[in-house]
Amino acid sequence: MVIFTIRSERLAVLLRRRDKTPYAGCWGLPGGRVHADETLEQAAVRQLAEKTGITGVYLEQLYTFGDPARDPRGRVIAVSYYALVPYNRLKVQAQPSELAWHRVDALPPLAFDHGKIVAMAQERLCAKLDYSTIALQFMPEKFTLSELQAVYESILGEALDKRNFRKRVQALDCLEDTGEQFRAGKHRPAKLFRLKTPGRVEIIK
Structure with missing residues (x-):
């Protein structure tokens, strides 16, 4: 999930520090695996709540990433979602060392292909300004x-x-x-x- 907000007049994204290999200690997007008995949308809502404590936000499916080499553990296909939230109405339930907002124009090195996912989400967001609210x-x-x-x-x-x-x-x-x-x-x-x-x-x- 790519969670965008505006902080200090800059577009920012919520990142989670990984505590497991691969990429232990690196920043990445919050997410996880889909259960056998849930839809993709249900999994996205559940993972967002479990990893960040965020609930009740507008989620929109972004893209499916399926590069065979995107995960060193094996073949993993990722379905990405993005959300837009007002910073002053967002309650993130986690320690600052686990979750942090990062300016999109000054991101640290990200795990997997998460940098590519953030870039695509920003492009989609910019494009939708012309034909949506x-x-x-x-x-x-x-x-x-x-x-x-x-x-x-x-x-x-x-x-x-x-x-x-x-x-x-x-x-x-x-x-x-x-x-x-x-x-x-x-x-x-x-x-x-x-x-x-x-x-x-x-x-x-």
Whole structure:
């Protein structure tokens, strides 16, 4: 599972330090084997909860990795999933030495082919920004349009025109005005918005 969040305006991924061979002591993605009596989705949800304590997040299947040499123990096929979560609403139940957030643009050497998996998940995420509301999964319950734009910029790694971005987002009809405002320092108060359908990703036609 590739768990993405935004920390300090940077895209980050949750990694778990391996305590078994191969790659003992190396960082890698949380995951594990599928039980004979469960679906792939059930296995993904279970492994995520067991390895990180994270539950109730939006998971989407990414890709199947089947290179014969990807695991030195033998032939292992990996079905990967990715999730997008707001950092301030995520509770990771593990010691810092076992789990840690790492910036996607500054990853340590990863076990197996996990670096390739993270790269593909980031590419998928960037591509889906153009035709879905997937980035909204990163947002807290209430947020400003400037905060939402910062999330898009963190994922894409580039600055966006403020006027064009707001026009595009408001045309999606997926946000609603809370009637509340947020003030930071001496700046003008900004409207607070929330999602009309939390936890749901809309496809833009």
